Amino acid sequence: MGPREQIQSLQARMSASIIGQERVVERLVIALLCNGNVLVEGLPGLAKTRAIKSMATNMDADFKRIQFTPDLLPSDVTGTEVYHQTDGHGEFRFEPGPIFANLVLADEINRAPAKVQAALLEAMEERQVTVAGTSHKLPPLFMVMATQNPVEQEGTYPLPEAQMDRFIIHVNIEYPTVEDEVGVIKLVREEEAAALEESDDTGAQHAKPSADLIPQQAVFDARREIAKVTVSDAIERYIADLIYATRTPEVYSDELRRWIDVGASPRASLALDRASRAHAWLHGRDYVDPQDVQAMVHDVLRHRLSLSYAAVGKGVSPDQVTDEIVAHVALT
Incomplete structure (x- = not known):
């Protein structure tokens, strides 16, 4: 199989x-292809950790999970001199x-204090630890996949803007439909039965052949x-115009002027360019069209926009702001 077929096989295995959560799976694969880091956010029990583990399970890659807690130390992440x-x-x-792995799951990253979060900055940006x-x-294949819970505030430490900007995309996981939830129940039941059958007398699980x-x-x-x-000149200008609109919102509409601080x-322009190219390639094209840019712009801007108090007070989300930007920025 060629590279596209192998990557599509990985995507299909994860979706199974x-x-x-096909959209979430696609975004995780795109982040991997872009050589970037991804922040996954959603309520408890929506398969954030499962999605990330599924990628590691189906790849020939080292996987490490770090459970972020308030008492975690930077050396617990980076390692130390002994x-x-x-x-x-x-x-x-x-x-x-544990940061020295191919795929690193930073579980509940906002539960660790700022010093521990900062320990990830060099690794995520420079791909090295000092x-x-x-x-x-760090290994040539390296990606940090972080999760956080949007509703818990007690005992959490919001990520600083500098670290948020190091995630190429920010993915939201929503509740499944009723039909999908029925499928989840059946899938987990089948997995539990298969695990019992495959385990030997000692309870050890058989490893998947390489x-x-x-x-x-x-x-x-x-x-x-x-x-x-x-990427054509027009698409390059479209990407730049979308990002520039976040800095000059007053030019486009009064709503954007009131919403964006x-x-x-x-980094957003670079991330949108990389993500759009990966999205086009994953869908079998050797060129980027406006639909690729529009498909990825919400994931790229979701964690990079600082909204005003007025916007937050009215319940305006970053996705709504991005919708307004897309509606006002034309492809020239």
């Missing part, structure tokens, strides 16, 4: 284990933390093809 003594000779050696003055490179896993090389090959996806940074 996460019923009713003193080793052998035959009378002692030395400090670096013991890598401990005791020495920099340690031949059945999607190799890391498929992701690298896909990224090379995505880099060749054509701070617009998106140039």
